[in-house]
Amino acid sequence: MRFMKSFFLTTFNNHLIAYPTPINIHYAWSFGFLSLMCLTLQTVTGIFLAMHYTPHIALAFSSVEHTMRDVNFGWLTRYTHANGASMFFMVAYIHIFRGLYFGSYTKPKQWVWLVGIFIFTLMIMTAFMGYVLPWGQMSLWGATVMTNLVSALPMIGDYMVFWLWGGFSVDNATLNRFFSLHYTLPFVITATSLVHITLTHQEGSGNPLGIDSYSDKVNLYPYFVVKDTYGLFIFTFLFSVFLFFYPNLLGHSDNYVEANPMVTPNHIVPEWYFLPFYAILRSVPHKLWGVIAMLSSIIILSFIPWLHSTETRSSRFRPIYKIFYWTLVFCCLLLGWIGGMPVEEPYITMGQVLSVYYFSYFLTTLPMLGTVENNLMNYFNK
Known part of the structure; x- marks a missing residue:
């Protein structure tokens, strides 16, 4: 017990308090922290939404509407999760392009970059499966179109599509599989993010000058903790504007129509x-x-x-x-x-x-x- 306590305190001190940080990094470096906050928000809201969700094609759409209309603050949880996905990708894209601009992918940080791209790939998979779960028109047809792409594989393509669907079309089996994976992958992303952070701290953070600095550094706390917290307040304000005034701006109106395999949307x-x-x-x-x-x-x-x-x-x-x-x-x-x-x-x-x-x-x-x-x-x- 004493060993675990000592290990926790040492880790907390080395990575969150006394971690040596280049003195000249600016707010572009706050988007890594914001990505972690978005991941936490998505995981927490997703857990609460899963408590009221039914992964069945006859009940999925109704269960989402039930959450929106009948569950206390269900509308807030659902809109936070739906818009949080957009905010997560927005922050992640800025984080990636910041790395491209300042050369954060160069040796010896190549493994930090590779793990980051792997996280991005997991995000794409998770978001795609999450988009299917509300079982609206765009959910059904988006899943049908994207999974059908696997049929392009020579010889085994059609069999792979049937295996993904669990049948001859996007149906109950598909919805159950997507729900299970959508619920599981965020925890995989969390574990991979810890590896990403560990590798970053092992090699040391980059800086706008793109040079190795071993002396011109300060502790992460309080200087950059305060800086990241200020960035979080700004992000929360912008997120709240979308959440409370334009909750459906980044979504698609067809997804408020229950999935109908007999009617194809004009533009998928x-x-x-x-x-x-x-x-x-x-x-x-x-x-x-x-x-x-x-x-x-x-x-x-x-x-x-x-x-x-x-x-x-x-x-x-x-x-x-x-x-x-x-x-x-x-x-x-x-x-x-x-x-x-x-x-x-x-x-x-x-x-x-x-x-x-x-x-x-x-x-x-x-x-x-x-x-x-x-x-x-x-x-x-x-």
């Missing part, structure tokens, strides 16, 4: 945080290659530490890279917009051009630009 779209990947999927006319492109758009993020080809980490000292970085951000925003548009011209061509640029950025621009910058630096240093 996933949640907004999946739209860039969905746009890449639609940009490829061949089904199998479209699926490969969509999966590759996520997997390619794992190879960035090895595609980086310059010793300079931070974009503050890379003016040429900075231009391409903001072009990538603009490209992703446009892909998200195109993903929500109908499959017609000019959106098809625009999506194809942007998809090519997305992949070329990582496969050619990122490695080649580092070489160009190194040569320019050596030239001007002579």
Whole structure:
């Protein structure tokens, strides 16, 4: 007992109080902390929602409405969970792009980055299955479309789809499986997040200058604890605006109509945080290659530490890279917009051009630009 107490106090002190933190990090580093807060919020609200949810196609939609209308503060719990997913992805995307901007993926932090991308992949899986659970029109047809993509696999595709569904269509078995996994995966994400934090603290936090600093550091508490707390207050205020004034702004109106397998919505779209990947999927006319492109758009993020080809980490000292970085951000925003548009011209061509640029950025621009910058630096240093 004394050993456990000593271990807990030592861990608490080393990671939350006396952890040496670079003195020059700013609010862009608060989004890692906000991601942890979002994960906690989603887990807690999800547990309470699961107490009133019935994973059956005849009762799922009604159980959600019962939670909204009859359970004390059920509307608040449900809206917090639904909008919390959007806020979670918003914070996670900013956290990822901050890492890209300041080179937080470079050696020796490559494993921190890889674990982070794995967490992001788990988030995508969890959010997709959670979107199916309310059993509205978009839930049913979104699940049907996305799971049908597995049928693109040669020879075993159709069998894999039947295995995922547990039958010949998205039905009770599918809903039960998605509910079980949606409830379980957040705890896996929590465990993986602890690994992510441990690796971060082992290698040391980065900083806006992108240099290794071993002396210019201060304790995490009270300086950056107060800073993160202030960021949490700002985040809570913005979240509350969505929650109390625009709770359905980020959702889809068709999901307030009970699922009907006999009626197909005019335009099937996933949640907004999946739209860039969905746009890449639609940009490829061949089904199998479209699926490969969509999966590759996520997997390619794992190879960035090895595609980086310059010793300079931070974009503050890379003016040429900075231009391409903001072009990538603009490209992703446009892909998200195109993903929500109908499959017609000019959106098809625009999506194809942007998809090519997305992949070329990582496969050619990122490695080649580092070489160009190194040569320019050596030239001007002579």
